[in-house]
Structures are given as C-alpha cells and as structure tokens.
Amino acid sequence: MRKSLLLAVLAVAAVVPAWGQKQQSAPWWQHAVFYEIYPRSFADSNQDGLGDLKGITAKLDYLHQLGVDAIWISPCYPSPQYDFGYDVADYENIDPMYGTLADFDKLAREAHRRGIRVIMDFVLNHTSSQHPWFLQSKSSRSNPKRDWYIWRDGKGAGQPPNNWQSDFGGSAWSFDAATKQYYYHYFEAQQPDLNWRNPAVEAAMFDVTRFWHRHGVDGFRLDAVDTLFEDPALRDNPTLAGKNEFGDAEMKNLYNDKLEENHAELRKLRQVTDANGQILIGETWTDSIGELKTYYGAHDDEIQMPMDFMFTTINKISVSEFRRQIALAESAGWPVFVIGNHDMARSYTRYGDGQHNEAIAKLMAAMQLTLRGTPILYYGEEIGMETHQPERKEDVKDPLGVSGWPQQKGRDGERRPMQWSAAENAGFTRGTPWLPVDAGYKTHNAAVEDRDPQSILSFYRSLLALRHTSFALLDGDYLPLDESNAQVLAYARKSAKESIVVVLNFSAAPQSFAPDWKALGADAAKTEVLLSTVEGTSSIKDGKIQLSPFSVCIARLHK
Numbered sequence: 001m002r003k004s005l006l007l008a009v010l011a012v013a014a015v016v017p018a019w020g021q022k023q024q025s026a027p028w029w030q031h032a033v034f035y036e037i038y039p040r041s042f043a044d045s046n047q048d049g050l051g052d053l054k055g056i057t058a059k060l061d062y063l064h065q066l067g068v069d070a071i072w073i074s075p076c077y078p079s080p081q082y083d084f085g086y087d088v089a090d091y092e093n094i095d096p097m098y099g100t101l102a103d104f105d106k107l108a109r110e111a112h113r114r115g116i117r118v119i120m121d122f123v124l125n126h127t128s129s130q131h132p133w134f135l136q137s138k139s140s141r142s143n144p145k146r147d148w149y150i151w152r153d154g155k156g157a158g159q160p161p162n163n164w165q166s167d168f169g170g171s172a173w174s175f176d177a178a179t180k181q182y183y184y185h186y187f188e189a190q191q192p193d194l195n196w197r198n199p200a201v202e203a204a205m206f207d208v209t210r211f212w213h214r215h216g217v218d219g220f221r222l223d224a225v226d227t228l229f230e231d232p233a234l235r236d237n238p239t240l241a242g243k244n245e246f247g248d249a250e251m252k253n254l255y256n257d258k259l260e261e262n263h264a265e266l267r268k269l270r271q272v273t274d275a276n277g278q279i280l281i282g283e284t285w286t287d288s289i290g291e292l293k294t295y296y297g298a299h300d301d302e303i304q305m306p307m308d309f310m311f312t313t314i315n316k317i318s319v320s321e322f323r324r325q326i327a328l329a330e331s332a333g334w335p336v337f338v339i340g341n342h343d344m345a346r347s348y349t350r351y352g353d354g355q356h357n358e359a360i361a362k363l364m365a366a367m368q369l370t371l372r373g374t375p376i377l378y379y380g381e382e383i384g385m386e387t388h389q390p391e392r393k394e395d396v397k398d399p400l401g402v403s404g405w406p407q408q409k410g411r412d413g414e415r416r417p418m419q420w421s422a423a424e425n426a427g428f429t430r431g432t433p434w435l436p437v438d439a440g441y442k443t444h445n446a447a448v449e450d451r452d453p454q455s456i457l458s459f460y461r462s463l464l465a466l467r468h469t470s471f472a473l474l475d476g477d478y479l480p481l482d483e484s485n486a487q488v489l490a491y492a493r494k495s496a497k498e499s500i501v502v503v504l505n506f507s508a509a510p511q512s513f514a515p516d517w518k519a520l521g522a523d524a525a526k527t528e529v530l531l532s533t534v535e536g537t538s539s540i541k542d543g544k545i546q547l548s549p550f551s552v553c554i555a556r557l558h559k
C-alpha cells in the first residue's frame with residue numbers, strides 16, 4: 001500500500017511557460033526543464049505498437065501541464081533501427097514508422113505554441129551502415145566518399161589495424177571482404193564512425209543543423225560527442241587488468257576517446273548553431289570535473305549544456321557523495337543534472353529501497369529540480385516508472401543486451417512504454433507494444449496519478465510550478481548547509497529577491513534539522529513551507545525542521 005504523504009503546496013502559482021512572460025535575465029535554457037522522449041515508447045497514435053510523432057503531439061498538453069519547457073526527442077530519423085535510431089540512414093528526414101516531416105513540423109509548431117522548445121538528437125559520431133554515404137564509401141577504395149569513414153589495412157591476415165574495442169563488445173574494426181580493408185566503429189559494426197578530419201563530412205553535418213533550424217528545431221543533444229576523433233596514428237590503447245562485461249580485456253580508451261581535436265570541432269559547430277539560435281547539449285561521459293569543464297569551452301564557446309553523468313553514477317542515497325558531486329558541478333559552469341535516461345536503469349529502481357520507493361522518488365526529484373542548474377527529466381520518471389530487465393535472452397531487443405548477455409542485459413528495461421493509464425497496455429497502444437509494458441502500470445500511470453494529489457506526478461507538477469516562479473530556485477546561488485550532516489542534505493538557494501531552504505532527509509529514520517537561522521539572516525518563526533512530503537504536519541518546532549523518513553521540506557525564508 002502506498003504511504004500517505006502530506007503534500008503541502010502553498011504559494012505555488014500556476015506554470016506559465018510562455019516565453020514572453022518569463023524573466024529575461026538568463027538564457028532560456030538556464031530556466032528551462034528539459035524532458036527526454038524516447039519516441040518508440042512514448043505514445044502510439046496509429047496503434048502499430050510503436051510510438052510516433054503524432055503520439056507526441058497528442059501529449060503536448062500533458063507535458064505543458066507538467067511544466068516542461070523543452071523536449072529532447074531521441075532519434076526519429078530514417079534508420080534500420082539496429083540501435084533503435086542511433087544508426088541514422090538519413091539525417092534530413094523522419095522514419096516512416098514515426099511519421100513524416102509534415103508531422104514533425106506540426107509537432108514543432110504545436111510545441112512552440114505551448115512554449116515548449118524542441119531538441120533533436122544529433123548522432124554525429126557515426127551513421128548507419130545503410131546510410132548512402134557509407135554504401136558509397138564501401139563500394140570501392142576510390143569512391144569519393146571513401147574518406148568519409150575510417151578505412152585502414154589490417155596489420156596482417158585476419159588482424160585488425162589495432163587493438164581498439166567496440167563499446168558493444170569485440171573489435172572496433174570490421175573487415176570488408178570486397179575492398180579488403182577494415183572500417184572503424186566505436187559502437188556496433190552497423191554504426192561506422194564518420195571521419196571528422198574530412199572537411200566534407202564536417203560541412204555535411206553542419207548543414208544538417210541548418211536543415212533542422214528551418215524545421216523549427218531549437219537545439220541538439222550531441223550523441224557520443226566524446227568519440228568524434230581518433231588518433232591519426234591509430235596507436236594501440238593500453239590494456240588494463242581484468243575483463244569487461246563482454247569478456248574482452250579491460251582497456252583505457254586513450255587514443256579514441258576525448259581527443260583534444262574534439263574541442264576545436266565543437267567551437268566550430270557552436271558558431272554554426274549560435275548563428276541560428278540553437279543550443280547544444282552534450283552526451284559527455286567524463287571521469288572528472290576537470291574533464292567536464294573542458295566541454296563548456298575555455299571561453300564558454302563549446303557546449304552550453306554538457307551533461308554531468310558523474311551525478312548518475314552515484315547509485316546510492318548518499319548525502320556525502322551527492323553533496324560532493326553537486327559542489328564539483330557548481331565549480332565547473334552552469335550544471336546540467338540528469339538522474340536517468342534511455343541508457344541506464346531508471347532512478348526509481350536505482351535508488352528505491354523496496355520500502356520507501358514513493359518517498360525516495362520524490363526525494364530525488366526534489367533534489368534534481370531545486371539545484372542551481374538545468375535538469376533533464378526522462379519520460380516516466382514523473383510517474384515513478386521502474387526498470388525491469390528481460391528475463392530471457394530471446395526476449396532482448398537491445399543489441400547491447402544481445403552481445404552482453406547475461407552480464408549485460410541491455411537497456412530494454414528502461415525503454416518500456418510510457419504508462420498513460422490502467423487500461424490494457426497502459427494506454428500506450430491498442431496494438432502489440434514493441435516492448436512489454438511494465439507490471440507497475442496499474443498503480444503508476446498518468447491518469448491515476450493525475451487524480452491523486454499525493455502521487456509522484458502531482459509532486460513533480462508542484463515542484464515544477466514552484467521552480468518556474470521562484471527567483472531563488474531559478475537564479476539563486478547554491479549554499480550548502482551543515483556539510484558534515486550524513487543524514488540530511490540541505491542547502492539554501494539565495495537570490496537578491498528571495499531565499500529558500502531545501503532540506504532532504506536521505507535516511508530511513510526521522511530527522512530533525514536545525515539550520516543556522518542567524519547565518520541565513522532569517523527568522524525561524526516566519527519560515528513559510530512551500531512544498532513538503534513530510535508525513536503528519538510538516539512543522540518547524542523550536543527552530544528545527546521535523547522530517548519523516550526520506551521526506552522533503554522546501555521553505556521560503558523571511559527576516
């Protein structure tokens with residue numbers, strides 16, 4: 001049975017995401033909440049079991065009501081769907097399974113009408129092996145497109161040019177028997193890497209951004225942006241002790257990951273997208289904050305929004321680890337906070353303890369949405385969708401799960417259909433869904449949660465409404481509080497016009513938290529609770545905020 005949590009929402013004005021009515025001081029994307037849509041799984045308008053663009057358009061009111069300002073649509077270009085769209089066969093069209101360019105134009109128009117911007121996924125590291133560019137490149141060694149990809153002779157009979165490994169297991173090189181050379185693919189053989197050292201490739205890809213500008217696209221999420229360039233000498237990568245999940249030797253990708261050349265290229269791309277008012281979001285898998293920092297560019301002239309994936313690798317409810325990562329992200333630039341996407345187990349599943357899952361889902365949402373920075377939500381997070389892995393190899397659809405089974409079961413679990421209602425197939429389709437609907441859909445779905453003021457969905461809506469109307473949450477500084485506290489993560493957000501405290505109980509026990517009211521310049525007695533999931537009455541007794549297990553209290557301070 002779900003715990004009854006008291007939701008106190010005071011002084012939260014309605015969401016008004018019309019561009020003209022927002023504060024204009026910061027660039028729009030700093031005040032925006034982004035929402036990732038995996039189009040295969042979001043909403044199916046023609047009942048063929050696959051989501052589509054008309055389905056997304058039909059759900060724009062839902063997204064508007066949630067308080068979303070921008071949608072990032074995972075690839076919907078024509079594709080053989082080997083990696084479910086991350087293998088693009090034409091960058092300037094829509095796959096018929098998702099609709100037409102006219103459907104896209106309507107989606108963009110309707111989104112804009114509601115103040116929602118549209119971000120396309122830009123798969124710029126590689127194409128599909130079925131892209132006409134690659135088919136030409138492969139057709140002969142002398143084809144003008146040969147150098148659009150990375151072709152090399154092997155080291156000897158049956159020996160690839162070097163020891164680089166594919167991220168999906170095995171060698172990163174595949175042999176083409178017709179032209180007797182190997183081509184390079186950081187991912188699967190069906191995803192050959194483009195040669196970004198060739199100016200014609202660069203020009204063609206930059207043109208893609210202009211094409212989508214003409215179709216109303218407001219920016220791009222840059223897929224696999226770490227691996228655009230390879231060492232020209234193709235030096236072997238150093239191997240490390242142990243084996244990876246595919247049974248291959250562990251390796252440090254020294255010569256094919258995050259090369260310096262990336263940055264000069266990103267600066268050029270940025271000039272092109274800036275000219276059209278488009279923004280760049282980076283799929284930036286960095287190991288340190290120093291690395292993440294480089295992606296902003298020395299003069300803020302590379303990616304505006306490099307995602308901080310170090311945040312997502314904290315797979316436990318740990319105050320100290322989150323506090324530390326937040327402080328690091330704060331030091332890098334404008335932070336971009338993500339807790340889930342189509343490549344990782346859902347946050348509900350990663351952080352849930354099996355007992356307080358509802359409260360923990362709200363706790364994670366409260367943290368992600370009250371920090372200084374731009375949050376990117378993943379569809380279904382707002383209703384508490386879970387990840388369940390396939391149980392049998394024959395059910396796996398994701399190529400990563402097929403090659404990595406059983407150690408790596410792939411990403412199907414986090415890509416299941418959006419749960420719209422308690423109807424059959426969760427209201428996603430009347431056909432056969434391409435992936436099974438998760439068993440949790442009867443209780444966790446948009447329709448049921450819409451009617452429940454204590455649901456995860458209602459909490460997200462309140463949180464987003466608060467965020468959009470609070471000077472402190474939009475623009476305020478982040479000030480960590482009581483930094484040695486191991487149970488409670490607390491911080492203030494302070495702007496010239498408003499101060500807010502966010503107090504998050506990261507423990508299964510009740511906690512009592514006493515901010516240093518004096519240092520905050522506030523009178524405890526005048527504190528105004530704006531949003532709380534504290535069971536019972538959220539109260540401030542003797543200057544202490546009382547918190548039930550895994551609860552949230554967000555309060556405005558007054559002098």
Ligand code: NOJ
Binds near residue numbers: 083086087187223283
């Ligand atoms: C990152 C994407 O998020 C992932 O889904 C995909 O498999 C790889 N890039 C290859 O494009």
